[in-house]
Amino acid sequence: EDKVVQSPLSLVVHEGDTVTLNCSYEVTNFRSLLWYKQEKKAPTFLFMLTSSGIEKKSGRLSSILDKKELFSILNITATQTGDSAIYLCAVWSEKLVFGKGMKLTVNP
């Protein structure tokens, strides 16, 4: 069965810290990997990764995929309290499978 594992499951940091979120996967017929941020209700899209080694960036957030080792990381630099959220990783194979999410708390 397809599996997506995120680590750590929760993290508490101080403003200004840099955090790295991990997502590993075991799926048949990998197609793409997606990162989402969920604050209150609807997860909002961050990145879609399909090729290994190509970094995607958006402001202080960046992400990269390693299709050989079957994982992705999401980096957040200079964290702010507004980064506090649940970060979800999902992988497309025959359907879109989500990991359990990682709860990030950024304290002032």
Added chain:
Amino acid sequence: EAGVTQSPTHLIKTRGQQATLRCSPISGHTSVYWYQQALGLGLQFLLWYDEGEERNRGNFPPRFSGRQFPNYSSELNVNALELEDSALYLCASFQDSGNTIYFGEGSWLTVV
């Protein structure tokens, strides 16, 4: 352009009753996913509808069912409600599998 819309926002039912949740996808999207997110847990895949057909189903009992209409909107029905069905139900739409999916704001279902 309107995003994915879901209704109702909140729903309170008693055990044994039935709940119906609705979802309208982004215009032009033909596929709809339903997920269940219980408090503190991740998104559990429920159902995938595409072009009016059920394409895939998660590990949920048959009392979770749904359908997709010709205009691609979708309904999720939960029969014989149990307390553990209390959760946020999220609908997402997309055009092609493998691409980005977009979520609605969700429907909170509380079973008492």
